[in-house]
Amino acid sequence: MFDCDILVIGGGIIGLSTAYALSRAAPGTRVTVLEKEPGPARHQTGRNSGVIHSGIYYRPGSLKARYAVRGAAEMVKFCAEYGLPHEVTGKLIVATDRAELPRLHALVQRGRENGIPVHELGPAQISAYEPQVRGQAAIHVGTTGICDYGAVAAQLAESSGADVRYGARVTAVDRRPWGVAVRTADRAVVRARVLVNCAGLHCDAVARLAGDEPGMRIVPFRGEYYELARPELVRGLVYPVPDPAFPFLGVHLTRGVDGGMHVGPNAVPALAREGYRWPVVRPGELAGTLAWPGSWTIARRHWRYGAGELRRSLSKRAFTDAVRRLLPAVETEDLRPAPAGVRAQAVLRDGTLVDDFLIREAPRTVHVLNAPSPAATASLPIGREVARRALAHLDG
Numbered sequence: 001m002f003d004c005d006i007l008v009i010g011g012g013i014i015g016l017s018t019a020y021a022l023s024r025a026a027p028g029t030r031v032t033v034l035e036k037e038p039g040p041a042r043h044q045t046g047r048n049s050g051v052i053h054s055g056i057y058y059r060p061g062s063l064k065a066r067y068a069v070r071g072a073a074e075m076v077k078f079c080a081e082y083g084l085p086h087e088v089t090g091k092l093i094v095a096t097d098r099a100e101l102p103r104l105h106a107l108v109q110r111g112r113e114n115g116i117p118v119h120e121l122g123p124a125q126i127s128a129y130e131p132q133v134r135g136q137a138a139i140h141v142g143t144t145g146i147c148d149y150g151a152v153a154a155q156l157a158e159s160s161g162a163d164v165r166y167g168a169r170v171t172a173v174d175r176r177p178w179g180v181a182v183r184t185a186d187r188a189v190v191r192a193r194v195l196v197n198c199a200g201l202h203c204d205a206v207a208r209l210a211g212d213e214p215g216m217r218i219v220p221f222r223g224e225y226y227e228l229a230r231p232e233l234v235r236g237l238v239y240p241v242p243d244p245a246f247p248f249l250g251v252h253l254t255r256g257v258d259g260g261m262h263v264g265p266n267a268v269p270a271l272a273r274e275g276y277r278w279p280v281v282r283p284g285e286l287a288g289t290l291a292w293p294g295s296w297t298i299a300r301r302h303w304r305y306g307a308g309e310l311r312r313s314l315s316k317r318a319f320t321d322a323v324r325r326l327l328p329a330v331e332t333e334d335l336r337p338a339p340a341g342v343r344a345q346a347v348l349r350d351g352t353l354v355d356d357f358l359i360r361e362a363p364r365t366v367h368v369l370n371a372p373s374p375a376a377t378a379s380l381p382i383g384r385e386v387a388r389r390a391l392a393h394l395d396g
Contacts (some may be wrong), residue, residue, distance in 0.1 A: 004032040005165065007182060007192035009206055013033025013045040013149055013376050014368055015198035016156035016164075017383025018390070023160045025387050031162040031396070032190055036169035041153035043274065044200055045088075045376060047341030049225075049254045049262055050265060052076065052086070053143035053374035056093075056111040056118065056173065057249070063357040065114050067378035067385075072143055074380045079147050080157050085257040086147035091237035094126065094135035095339050096325045100241040101137060107241070108139055129315070132233045132329050144237060148257050149376045161385050172207040178271075179287055179364055180210070194393045197367040201273040201344040208325075212362045214369050216346040216354060217292040220273050220285075221248075221264025223343060225354045226335035228253070231261035238326055241360050243305070248343075249373075251312070251322045254326060261325055262338060263330075269306070270311045297351025325347055346370035357382065359389070 006022060008015045011033050019031045031168040037043075052075050055068030080085035095104040111118040120219040121129070121138040129140065157164050173181040179193040206216040228234065248267040255261050269289075272282035289295050299306065312319045320332045346354040346369055357378070358370035366389045368382075375382060 001191065002179065002193055003190050004030040004192045005394055006031050006194045006196060007200055008033045008196045010198035010199050010200055011040045011164060012043060012369050013041060013153045013379045016153050016160065016287050017110045017218055017379040018038060018196055018198060018386045019160035019162040020156045021383040021387035033162050033164040034168040034172055034184065037165050037167050040157050041150040043342060044341065046150040047151050047339060048149060048373065048376060050146050050149060051254055052147055054116050054141045054143040054376040055075040056107060056116050058139055060113040063208055064374060068374040069114055069116065071378035075377060076145060077148060078380065084148060084151045084155060086145060088145040089236045090140060090142045091144040091239060092129055092138045092140055093239045093241060094133060094138040094326055095241050096135050098136055100175045103241045103257060104137055104139060106315040130235055130238055133238055133326055134328055146257050170206060181352050189244045194390050195365045196295065196390050201342060207367050210365055215347055216348050216369055219295055220270040220275060221267045221343045221345055222270040222275060222340050222360050223267055224340045225262050225264035225338040226262055227338040228261035229334045229336055233327060233329055234261055240326060265336060266309045270342050274342060276342060278366045289376055294349050294351040298347060298374045300349060325376055345372055359386065361389060364393050
């Protein structure tokens with residue numbers, strides 16, 4: 001009667017990590033993964049900056065803090081075990097203005113509460129790490145690294161032993177007391193005892209297909225990147241001090257495993273769930289975003305912040321000025337457009353930006369409803385937690 005025991009929707013790093021965790025926690029469990037794209041990691045996973053985050057930013061005791069700290073060490077070990085490109089580089093978080101110093105000092109305290117080694121630096125010490133970077137003060141976080149998350153996702157798929165089906169877009173979910181039946185766009189039907197929703201940018205839509213009201217909506221934010229034509233200006237990773245009111249880290253400088261230097265991202269509302277460029281508009285998805293009351297609350301509360309991000313999106317000169325706060329030597333012609341990403345940000349009805357990972361359960365179902373950055377870093381612990389919950393439904 002059943003085609004598999006556990007059916008995972010979504011072939012990004014969270015869905016594939018869940019399949020990988022299931023194979024280790026319960027060998028013999030039949031797992032199928034449905035992914036609408038022709039390969040793994042085509043959206044958030046494969047379009048981020050490739051940073052292995054230390055966990056310094058996140059509220060002590062939160063899932064983000066616990067899973068990022070644990071996941072960073074596990075990700076380095078995973079990459080080493082499978083020979084995947086990675087490096088523990090460390091990074092600087094730099095205060096360029098005296099008004100940012102209290103927030104920088106708060107990060108030092110938060111890092112120590114999360115068990116992360118943090119070193120405070122003055123201007124001269126900043127120059128020792130990054131000769132071209134200028135700032136009032138900085139902190140050095142030694143556990144930050146870089147990797148290729150697309151390669152990690154592909155390895156998870158291979159090592160999980162799951163039946164991973166690409167080009168399988170889910171169009172209907174029929175949940176019954178005995179389990180679920182899921183139909184794909186090619187009219188194939190997969191029957192399973194338990195459903196796991198790791199659909200990322202579309203996780204709220206999949207939850208509603210399953211008959212569950214998730215109490216949130218995904219509001220997509222596009223993150224636009226540039227590549228630095230003179231990568232020798234920066235040795236490693238350099239970040240500004242983030243605004244704690246937002247789940248975004250600001251325009252930063254990131255050296256990739258290929259040696260290139262990426263600059264970004266900003267954060268502007270996207271006009272489609274997969275709106276990687278301004279001309280990409282999907283009216284139905286945009287209407288859904290605009291119909292959600294939380295979207296308008298965000299706009300009213302944070303219009304000044306949003307206006308600044310929009311200006312940096314539309315003006316390369318404005319984007320360059322933001323980079324110059326950290327790296328005065330950069331010129332507009334040093335920045336070459338690079339592929340953008342879209343962050344799947346869960347927003348509650350009252351306009352609250354969900355600031356932690358969000359996992360909810362329903363009969364025979366586990367929904368992962370908020371897993372933006374640092375979810376790639378934290379993917380191995382997240383996968384184990386989702387797998388644990390799915391197996392509990394399987395045994396129930």
